[in-house]
Amino acid sequence: MSPRLNGRRGLVLLLVAAVAVAGSAAVTGAFATFQQPTGDEVLDGVEQRYESADSITSTATVTVENESASTTATVELAADDENRTRMVVERNGETVRAGSNGTVAWYVGPNRSAAWSVDSLEGEAGEQWTGAEGEYGETSERLAPDGTPALNASNASATVVGTPTVDDTSTYEVELTHPEADGSTTLWVAQDDYRVVRAVATDGTNRTVVAVESTVFDVSIHDSTFDPPTDRVALTTVDRYDSFDAAQSATDLSLPTLDASFTEATVTVRQGETIVGQRYVDDGANVTLLSTTADDRLDRLTENATERTADGRTVHVTTDEDRAIAVWQNDGVTTAVVVEGSSDRAVEVAGEL
Structure with a gap:
């Protein structure tokens, strides 16, 4: 056997002896660190x-x-x-x-x-x-x-x-x-x-x-676990429409119209109440018209609101960042105008309806 081979064997035996004698937490820790997965892994x-x-x-x-x-x-x-x-x-x-x-x-x-x-x-x-x-x-x-x-x-x-x-x-x-x-x-x-x-x-x-x-x-879960409690929940339906006429035909509400480019509308029915949202683009800015029969919506929308007059009707106006909303109620229907802009712009659009 050549001296070179003996030298390699001696190195291996020395390494084995060192690990065995140390029983070392430091050595064990070093191997653990080397084998430890990365954060992404x-x-x-x-x-x-x-x-x-x-x-x-x-x-x-x-x-x-x-x-x-x-x-x-x-x-x-x-x-x-x-x-x-x-x-x-x-x-x-x-x-x-x-x-x-x-x-x-x-x-x-x-x-x-x-x-x-x-x-x-x-x-x-x-x-x-x-x-x-x-x-x-x-x-x-x-x-x-x-x-x-x-x-x-x-x-x-x-x-x-x-x-x-x-x-x-x-x-x-x-x-x-x-x-x-x-x-x-x-x-x-x-x-x-x-x-x-x-x-x-x-x-x-x-x-x-x-x-x-x-x-x-991988546990067995009964199907009823995921079902809504039918005694407390009524199904909400949401339908989308690409034209004003189609949206108007889908609801008994008399919907407001705006002399602008109509984009889309949604008609939502939840627990017997109807909510209609219309989207328009006017002078490059988005305008949303909302109508609902839910009689509790006006109070929620008019907290901290200011009363203004738009085309003879009293509207409640609030702002949030770069948007403003004008709300009013008539014959049990709440109507809101949401604009990208100031409260004056919301009042102006409300007066155009």
């Missing part, structure tokens, strides 16, 4: 684990806090691979339930409830007057956009910053940051099956902590 594992499941149920405690306040809610989630979901949120003694059985999407809260055909929700978001507190929400554009641009996900970074034990579970601690966003998000992901066991997010003001108490994959 951990996130890929999480995505694959959740997307590959036939079904999932999970319970978590969510706490949102800042320097002056704190609130905690319990959240229960169920979902399956047929696009069916249900979420139950309990906070401050109140319970909110929401879900979809794949055909109908529904919401049940302490003071209001509704259900919509899933097909009617396709397309641009928010053709219905609705919101978390029952206010008018959106037409084909948001009434009160926050102007925040969407973040480019490719600019986000994920870094494994530790491997702590959380509730007797060995985890990867992954920190997510984005150069265009304030704060950060940290996930604790189980090493054995890539389920998320904890998450903490900060935005510069609030700190949100999600403590996942249980997660079960």
Whole structure:
């Protein structure tokens, strides 16, 4: 045997002896670090684990806090691979339930409830007057956009910053940051099956902590779990129309018209009440006309409003960022004009109807 070969064998034996004698946590740690997945690999594992499941149920405690306040809610989630979901949120003694059985999407809260055909929700978001507190929400554009641009996900970074034990579970601690966003998000992901066991997010003001108490994959979930409670929810229908005449034919309301370019209309029926939204383009700016028989809408729209006069009628005018809205009621029908511009412009358009 050549001296060169003996030298190699000696080097191997020396390395084996060194590891055996050390039994070293430092050496073990070095190998563990070398074999540890990257942050992106951990996130890929999480995505694959959740997307590959036939079904999932999970319970978590969510706490949102800042320097002056704190609130905690319990959240229960169920979902399956047929696009069916249900979420139950309990906070401050109140319970909110929401879900979809794949055909109908529904919401049940302490003071209001509704259900919509899933097909009617396709397309641009928010053709219905609705919101978390029952206010008018959106037409084909948001009434009160926050102007925040969407973040480019490719600019986000994920870094494994530790491997702590959380509730007797060995985890990867992954920190997510984005150069265009304030704060950060940290996930604790189980090493054995890539389920998320904890998450903490900060935005510069609030700190949100999600403590996942249980997660079960591929569990049998009864079909009724995803169905709306029929004793409390009435189905909402939304139909779209490409012409004023078609929209007028679809409702008993006498719809206002505007001498401008008609774009589209939606007719929504929810719990016996009708809501009609018309979209126009006037001098290059969007104008939306809203009409409804719901008698509680005027109060919600006229909070902090100013009374003005438009073509002999009293209207209530409010503004929000670069939009203004003028509202009035006549013969049990509430009508609103939403414009891109000032309150004077809203009053001007209201006078043209």
